[in-house]
Amino acid sequence: MSVAITGRDLPAVERAGTQNPAAVRTWLYGLAALVVAMVLVGGATRLTGSGLSITEWRPVTGAIPPLSEGAWLAEFDKYRQIDQYQLLNKGMSLAEFQSIYWWEWGHRQLGRFIGLAFFVPFVWFWAKGQVRGRLALTLLAVGALGGLQAGIGWIMVASGLKPGMTAVAPIKLMLHLTVASVILASLVWIASGLKQRARDAAARGFSRGTTLLVAAVLAQIALGGLVAGSKAGLTFNTWPLMDGRVVPDASTLFAVSPFIENFVDNVALVQFNHRFVAYALVALALWHAFAVTRAAPASGMARRSRGLAGLVLAQAALGVATLVLVVPLWAGLAHQGLAMIVLAMAAAHARITRAEAA
Template sequence: MVMRLAGDQRSGAVRTWLYIVAALVIAMVAVGGATRLTGSGLSITEWRPVTGAIPPLSEADWAAEFAKYKDTPQYNILNQGMGLSAFKVLYGWEWGHRLLGRLIGLVFFLPLIVFWWQGRISRRLGLGLLGLGVLGGLQGAIGWIMVASGLQPGMTAVAPLKLALHLTTASLILAGLVWLAAGERGDVLAPAAPRLRAAAALLPVLILLQIFLGGLVAGSHAGLVYNTWPTMDGVLVPPMDTLFAIRPWIENFVDNHALVQFDHRMTAYLVIVVAFLHAIDARLAGPAGVARRSTGVAVLVLAQAGLGIATLLLAVPLWAALAHQVLAMAILTMATVHARLSRGSGRVQPAAAGLPLGFEGLAGRGI
């Protein structure tokens, strides 16, 4: 017998679960960043969603995996002569990244089934969660497509555009999780003024765009050039024949180091301006909660800009690049929660008519 729970208890458990999954997604992004920066992403040459969870357990297994890696362009061009011990380090990063992805799937879907059966999830929340589940499956496929792009002849790394899509999809999943979690608050908040709601909604969109552009910078290694600030090797805006040196011109947005880095810089300035104007407006006109949240987002954005400049000037050391990536996830999380709460909150309790999958009669009888 499963008795229906009180509203606050039901909401609190679901909200905690969603934030745990969100934390795991942030960890996944961090490990993924380390995998990329250590050149480990191409060390596993096959996509085995189930059997791949078991790492090599014997020397013969390790030799077989190493032999597969030796057939890749990355090994033959960059890592010729690498020993088995060094390969094990590369393999460990990529295996850990994939294992964490499997763990996220379990932590997401198993509680989802339990909570849904217990009647803790409304129809609207359930549809949102199923959508995130589909997006998570798509993310796994994008990850393999990304890896496969780096296994093509002449390639030593994954394609920048595919890396950016992989990172952005993970960020969308994170934003979706915290949006739904914030909507499960038990208290009631009045909506902010329309212009404050609009600005709060704009910030996560701009941050997602900036994360996508950051993925292009990472994938193309554009952070290893123009390591000066505020200028790019002496000029604020590189000449057009530098920004659009590649033909056809559209490819410059992905493959031209100058334009890729310039776009990332300019969008960062835009995010700073919008965040601070919104914070000032909220402190002058908004309720205290909106003012506090918007100020917090603005402070984090400014800290991220400083960290990004340091990462560039230091020519992208591992610690700075990882910190920059993780802080981006923290900013996206806070901005998304702020946008959701600015709309007002007052969670609707799941009712029998709102339960999916034919559980209406069970809920009505308290079963």
């Protein structure tokens, strides 16, 4: 059940934050969809080996791609100076370079568009008095995080341009993906709070559990970023066993020295961590759905918890398929995209449950 936002029962951040919640909510969900698209284009850029094709960061002038043969040759010459070309792609044609260039250019261009899609409506809503107070400050913080994300993206790319590097540093790719995920979760959280919810006494016992689910999904996405950055998905392509065991030998999991670097640079441990946090996440989602359904079987909270559990199970199955098939482009993108959907669902579930428990 939902009603218009006019009641005294709404949290102050929403009650004092907007007089046009439906429009603001639609805008925020639209931004969330754009962030998902951005993650998918970023995933395609990584899986096609395109991320280092543009070797400079030009936030404004970089929006214009090469428009002449001479400009294309100049961009290609810059790419031929880096080790990815020298060690992996030596001899590639200009047409082949253009195919990877467009992926990276498209990724950056979509980032610019998202920036405009955030700040132009924000200024309009603010000028009309439809976004104000704590809500306005919260949205500005999300916008600032988006600006920071652009800088993180360049730091990530720059790590792959260093001598001896043919790809970006895994830890920086993980950071880039994790910040994008936090932005997505924040947008969905805020949007989900801009609608009054009927109180549900049963929700009070599950609010913390739903927040834990969001944190667990974020942690698993971060570990997935490490898998992607280290290309750990191209190794140990069997399931449920890994290197012939459920738990590989310590000599395999901790083969790198110093010890701490195993968690980033050892593909065996990186993949193992991603596998077992996935098992833990599936167990947590199923337990949560069972507990909520038992406590309030006919509630919206129960339906959401079962839907979320189903998404987590589907994501786990897709992850197994992606691994066994050795990460084809379609499976890698589907796995990354569904991770964003799981996160969005978890964030919405947590925020709505919190409102129902208020």
